[in-house]
Amino acid sequence: MLIALNKPYGVLCQFTSDEGRPTLADHVRQKGVYAAGRLDHDSEGLLLLTDDGRLAHRLTDPRHKQPKTYLVQVDGAVTDEAVAALRRGVLLKDGPTLPAGAEHAAEPDWLWPRDPPVRYRKSIPTSWLSITLREGRNRQVRRMTAAVGFPTLRLIRVRIGAYALDGLAPGETRVLAG
Known part of the structure; x- marks a missing residue:
């Protein structure tokens, strides 16, 4: 079985929480499934x-290089130079990233x-980027946009491979394969 979920903001990518925070169990009714990756x-x-x-392994293992595409709202008016830097790959504390779309x-x-x-800040505009990665480090998109001077405000994954x-809608699921 393969299920797509539009994970809402604030939901943990697990089925239980000791602190009573919202989890996947609040949105996914099918039993015996688990997240292939995280948000x-x-x-x-x-x-x-x-x-x-x-x-799950084919979808998440970096060796299979499934492209993941995100729409990203950032703080500030993104420059062409910042986009070019993301395309080349940027240096993070844990090493350089692969080039990104x-x-x-x-x-x-x-x-x-x-x-x-x-x-919302009246004096500072926001911009949107489309970023496609073929690796999946912890909080990678956020760290990459910050590294080029434009911190992420909102991050929405719109595609994983095909x-x-x-x-x-947020919280909705769709069965992709039965």
Whole structure:
């Protein structure tokens, strides 16, 4: 079984929480599945869940280099130089990243409101980027945008390999394979 979930902001990528925080169990009714990969609690978007360990491995192991695409709202007006740096790869504390697919993006017209809303500052604009990675380090997109001078405000994963968010509302699931 393979399930797509649009993971809402603030939901943990696990099925239980000792602190009573929202988890996948609040959104996924199918039993015996687990997340193939992770999204931080403050990230949103496509999360794949499966009961097939081999499929989970193919989706998450860096050796298989499944591209993952994110729409990213950042603080400030992103420069062409910053986009070029992301495309080349940037140096993080744990070493250089692989080159990323990066481009300026328009704010999506299908975007749902976030609760809580992204902070708004009248004097500082925000911009959107589309970033595609073929590696998956901890909080990598956030660290990359910060490294080029544009901290991430909102991060939404829209695609993993051939699988896309495709209109799922936050908290909704879709069975992709049975």
